[in-house]
Amino acid sequence: MEYKFRDIEKKWQQWWKEKNIYKVENASSKPKCYVLDMFPYPSGAGLHVGHPLGYIASDIFARFKRLKGFNVLHPMGYDAFGLPAEQYAIEHGIHPAVSTENNINIFRKQLDNIGFCFDWSREVRTCDPKYYKWTQWIFLQIFDSWFNRKIQKAQRISQLMKIFGETGNLQHEFPNEKFELPSGKTQFTAEEWKSFDERLKQEILMQYRLAYLAYTDVNWCEALGTVLANDEVINGLSYRGGFPVVKKKMRQWSLRITEYADRLLKGLEEIDFSESMKDIQTNWIGKSSGAEILFRIQAPTQSSPEGKESQRTEPRYRTAQTSLYHFTKILAEEKRKNPTHEEMLMWQRLKNNQTGFHIRRQHIIGAYMVDFACLDKLATIEIDGAYHNEPEIRKYDEARTKFLEENGFTELRYSNKMVRADIEKVISDIISKLSSLPSVPKKSESSKVFPSGGDLEGASFRVYTTRPDTIFGVDFMVLAPEHELVKQITAPPHSEEIEKYLLYVQGRSEVERMAEVKKITGCFTGAYAIHPFNKKRIPVWVSEYVLVGYGTGAIMGVPCGDERDHKFAKHFNIPITNIIGDYYNGEEANPTKDAVLQNSDFLDGMVMRDAIEVAIDKMEELKVGERKVNYKMRDAGWSRQRYWGEPFPVIFRDDIPYAMDEKDLPLELPPLNDFRSAGTGEGPLANAKDWVQISEHEKRDTNTMPTHAGAAWYFLRYMDPHNDKIFAEKKNLDYWGQVDVYIGGSEHAVAHLLYSRLWVKILNDLGYVDFDEPFRKLINQGKITGDSRFVYRIRNKNMFVSFGLKDQYETDPLHVDVNIVDGLELEIDAFRNWKPDFADAEFILENGKYICGSAIEKMSKSYFNVINPDTVVEKYGADTFRMYEMFLGPLEASKPWDIKGIEGVHRFLKKFWRLYVGEEKGLIVTNEPATNEELKILHQAIKKIQEDTERFSFNTCVSAFMIATNVLTDLKCHTRSILEPLLILLAPYAPHIAEELYQQLRSSKVLPLGEDLGGASSVVDATYPQFEEKYVKESSKTYPVAINGKTRTELTIALDATQQQVEELVLANDVVKKWMEGKPPKKVIYVKNRMVNVVV
RNA sequence: GCCCAGAUGGCGGAAUUGGUAGACGCGCUGGACUCAAAAUCCAGUGGUAGCAAUACUGUGCAGGUUCGAUUCCUGUUCUGGGCACCA
Known part of the structure; x- marks a missing residue:
């Protein structure tokens, strides 16, 4: 009987479905194991061979754990809200709900084809109102919470109100340092709290809520009338159309994730994520400690802005008569x-x-x-x-x-x-x-108003530094271009230049601003700051490398200690103060902490490392600065000006947001046909006027949540997917607990993984879940890249030249569909049929062939290098496909797809089949007792495959299967006691062939299945074979024998030999003698089970 | 720019704690079966020299530690990833 993989696979997929083999119960006496794939977005392009890589890995692991006696939760669903569906709707007029449904159906069919063991009865979709009801509900819990810094936990807003009624906010300062009450104060007493009106109370509470409204930046494109995502903006222009994009403030929801910065950092210590993943998150959070220092501004004088100091105390601002x-x-x-x-x-x-x-x-x-x-x-x-x-x-x-x-x-x-x-x-x-409006006319004499010099009485700004020890090395200050002081302090002779510079910066992305270190830009404001200790005048500059969102948006420039500052000083000819003596060579900055400080007043003679604390103490004493921990992480923007997302379950009454009543959830999206934005910066929902305007005084939010919202908690819903009373029953949350293994791409490193960690922490604080981290172990699968092919068209001709000859012509490379290229050779007829343009194409061949160029690139439709798993499965079968994807290389590495190697894996499965089934005789498994050699092979395989599966080294497992199969074939082994355990070992990897052979063994009358392996009705529920040391134990080993570290011969030595016995044996060997050339041995190194080395 | 990961035959990769580098598969070469092909099977396959035994050389590059380094350390080159609204 032949190995008819197509029939076999269809048959068992159907049978598994009918028997509900993959349905998982929430109650079980077995230990639990939760294996999860990252939530897929069902894109219109469908799956390519890169996508299933992680799913195959998790499927193998889930099946393996089930065989090992675990109750395994292995669900799948869809992160179905998102921008692409909405963009598609704008372009093709198809409602996102419709295209999403279609995409999901295609996706599902492709998944089913590969034989995954998902429990589909637990499927969830984020765009389903039954699901997003609970996304909204959790959002409301977050809205109704604040972070109590004293206990580092979220609490209910009612608790906060109680505290305010007792002690005001004296114990709990505003999380946002910039916020002040209408009175200008930042603190209030219980009495004051009670006297505040509703509006002010709500405004104050908003400052504490974990989900809050505030003005934050968006990428605004006036020409398109819409807000753009970062990757839709290139060099300050819109990706579509190339229109200018500027930063615009809009009132949006944010999540106060910054309050959890420390807990998110600490949590990393207890979870099993890769080091690089932890690094990315650590960097993202960006915790640093140092000092915040206050610098006063010295107002420039109108007449001589660069001149000598003015002692004027009267405000310079003279708009008043x-x-x-x-x-x-x-x-x-x-x-x-x-x-x-x-x-x-x-x-x-x-x-x-x-x-x-x-x-x-x-x-x-x-x-x-x-x-x-x-x-x-x-x-x-x-x-x-x-x-x-x-x-x-x-x-x-x-x-x-x-x-x-x-x-x-x-x-x-x-x-x-x-x-x-x-x-x-x-x-x-x-x-x-x-x-x-134009900015202030620069030289207008008629105007009595000057744009600068005003309100400078007491003007000051703060800088954050991790190196307060370098305070006397400050040669200049740099403000971020967006810093609120810039326009105020700029002196008229500089204002035109500053204005120009600000305009330039507005169109630059943060990455660009940080990245281009060679290109130094900046502009002097004409203003000076005063050194807090020695009262020196320090010029204040503006430069793009300082970001307003990080720290205070201002830095102190210390050229001798910081490379960027050094380049800046050199570029603009700012004199450099050396505070580190010989450590600074005048050519480049030295960020050392080991130098002994000079030119540093009271810090002179101190090692920098020690001076940090001294400097901060002094600053605190003189009230010019304070110790400060800083985070790079900012609060998470949670509003999107889009349609296809969860509506915010809030109602604005006279502009004050109130939570919707829980019983009115879900707040469903209104039906809409036009998904273009309203043109005012608001999203498409603003067009649904009746939906938005509930009554004269009541409005809904026109924004929706980002896709991160639905994905921040979906793993909890799988535990209880159909519950309409609560997002998930507590007893289910308690039983399944954390995700034991989470597999997905590293592209989710910061957004999804941080937000889901945050949501779980908040739910944990509020008592809904008992764990604080959602994912115990995370594995990042690598990408499978595409292998593109190119043809070379001679410019302005419909003629193509083969790769080897292309340099003789002026050519343009074109991507060609990899499906019409055999290796590197183009199938010319297929190419002519591919596109009408090429029907009459002519070719310049080399050796009678057209050879294509190639490149490893992302797998993408637009590169014509996409391989659909369906075609591979059709040709070789799902089992071959699964094993081949694993065989390609380590799960975590990226690798190019190359179909060539798949033949080898397919051959292996056929060879495996022939151990069990004869070409004519059918099942040829016998009840012969197994030989020691066969048992050794089996148990070596059990050990290797079990260990490697546990550590997700699937490629080496496939090798191990091949080795075992090769040796057993050589031994002509058909023994049931060997082949049945082997079959179960293979079942997680190639479930279809395993089920087929298992069922054949089961139904064979002469060969009842071994009781010890469970004798289950399906191989899915068999018992994993037990490894037994005794079968692989050996009494001797063939050791490599090296002389001076170079291996010269081999010797078989008993494992229990003593050092002395080994020395005698080795030194007596002829080859060893020859290499020793009669010299006496200095030392004989014998490492048991490893090697022997003779040092001469 | 900053942070991180990686570099091993013609190709994908293996070598789990410093101990025989190249397992396994692809490809290639030769052979068996066949009228022929496919499929299957057998042998060989890092490089150089040699009929061979064998010798030298070899894990991006330059050093170092060690009896011994693909593995550890220092420097360096290149490639890939992340750097805040694609998902």
Whole structure:
């Protein structure tokens, strides 16, 4: 009987399905094992041979564990929300739900073809309302939580409110250091808390919530009217269309993951992730410790910005008419303390540069006071209340408008009603109007307003440094271009240059800004900072290599100790102070901590390492700085301006977000046909007006959650996938617990893996799950790359030249479908039929053949190098495919797909088959007793395969199967007691052939299955064979014998030989004697079971 | 740029703690079976020299530690990955 793999595989796949072989129960006396693949996104392109690599590995492991007596949870489902489906909908008008469903069906068919043991009764899809109901529910739990730093745990908001009612926030400072109350304070007492109105209370609580709203940057493309993902932006231009992209602030949800930075770091110590994965996460979190130092700004003088110090204490800012200054100033201060409700609302949104513009409130211009002013853009913003409607006031208003116009101001007006109804619209209108205004006319004499020098009374900024010991080596300061002080402190002679520079930086990505170290850019602001200790004047620069989001957005430049600072100083000819003596050679910076400090005032003579603490202590003593732990990680942006994601389960009542009632979940996506964004920066949901606007005072969020949301907890849902009372029953969560083995690509290193770790930690804090880390062990499978083929077209001709001759012509390489290339030789007829353009193509051949070029690249449709697993399975069978994918190399390594080697694996399975089944006779297994040699082969295989499977070294397992099969074939072994255990060993790898042979053995009357292996109804539930040492034990070993480390001969020596016996035996050997050339042996090294070495 | 991983025959790879480098498979060469082919089987296969025994050489490159290094250390070159909205 032939090995008819196609029939066999179809038959058993069907049988497994009918018998529900892969259904897993939540209750079992067996130990549990949870084997999980990373959630796949069902893309329209379907699976290529690279995708199943991890699935095959996890499938083998799951089957292996089941044979070993575990209750194994091995589920599969779909991360079905996401951008590609939405983009497809925009381009083809097909609803994401429809294309996603189609894609899932294709995906499923491809998976089924490979014979995986998934329990499909547990399938989940993130886009299913029954699923995302619980995604929303968990989001609400996060929204209803805050992080108590004292106990390093999340607690309910009600707990926080109770604390506020008792002690205010004196025990729990605002997590966001920049936040301040309308009074300008950052602390409040219990009494004050009680006196706050609802709006302020909610605003304060928002500062603590683990899911919170704030203004954060997006990539905004005005021309496309949409927000773009980072990888849709290239060199500051949109990927589609090449339109300019700028950073824009939008009010969005964030998760306060920064509060968990320390716990996420600590958790890494107890989980089994690869070192590189831990490194990536550690870097991402980016914990460092050092000091935050306060630098005061010295205001530049108008007349001589670079000149000598001015002692002026009066503010330089002179928009106010001098005679009225004091009067209006008092008035302004008065008004600031008693803002109207709407003014306060606005101020919460406008302050602290949230809009990207520096806006002041109750500002005096001339003799007039405006509600808000953006002086960089010469714009004022008025909130028009009833107050302004009185005739007298109106007259005043008109005079003011006239005055402002004459002085080049643009006035923006909004009614109180508008502010109350839709503040978002007002804010986004302000942003867009301000964006369209030119920045302050630089040399306008008519204007009484100068863009700089103002408000500098007490102006200061903070820098974060890990090297406070180098404080006396500071030669310059650098602010991030986005730093809020930049425009304020820039002196007029420099403002044009700065403006230009800021424009340049706006179009640069962070990676570009960090990466290009050779290209040094920057711009002097004209301002000086004052050294906190020696009061030296330090020039303040702006440069793109400082990022606003990291630390304080400002650094102190220490050229002798930091290479980047050094290059900067050299490039701009800034004099360099040497504080490390000989350690600095004048050519390059030296980041040492071992130097003895010089030129460093009170730190002189100290080793840098020790000076760090001394410097910080002194700073704290003088109140110019403080000890500080810093994290590179920022809070996670959780809003997407997209349709195809989970809607936020919140309702805005008068712009204050409130959690939806749990019983109203899920909040389903409204039906929509047009998925283009609203053009205002809002997502497509803004077009569903009825859905968004619930009532006059109630609105929904038009954003949706990122795909990370559904994927942050799906592994919990598999434990109880159909529960409609809770996301998963506690007893199931307790039984299955952590994922024991998680297999997937390293591309998820920071996003998915950090967010799911975060969600589990929060659920753990809130008492829903008992574990703190979701994944006990993580394995990153490598990628299978494609092997592309190229043809070379002669420019402007429909003529193609073979690879070896292409250099004689001017050619362009074109990707050619790998399916019409045999090795490197192009099938010319197939090529002509491939595309109409090539029907008349002519060829220049070498040796009568057209030879293609080749390259290893990502497997991608656009490279025509995609191999569909279906075609491989059709030709060789699923078992061959599974084993070949494993045989290609180590699971974690990336490797190119090469179909050639698959023949060898296929041949192995045929050879394996022939151990059991004769060509004509059918089953040829006998009950002969096994020989010692056969038993040795079997038990060597059991040991090797068991150990290697446990450590995910599947490629060496395949080799081991081949070796065993080769030797047993040579021995003509057909013994049941050898072949039956061997079959079970193979079952995880090649389940179909194993099931077929197992069932043949079972149904054979003369050959009842061995009781010790379970005699189960399916090979899936057989018992894994037990390794027995006695069969592989040997009494002697053939040792390599080396003289001076070079192997010269072999000797068989008894394993229990003593050192002395070995020495005698070895020295008596002729070959050894020859190589010793009569010299006496210095030493004989004998390592038992390894080797012998004679040193002469 | 920063961080990480990797480099072994013509190819994919093996060598688990420093102990016979190249297991296993592909490819290639020769042979058996066959009218022929496919399939299957047998033998050989890192390089150089040699009929052979054997010798020398060999794990990206340059050094070092060691009786002994693919493995450990230092430096270096190249390749791949990550660096915050693809998933």
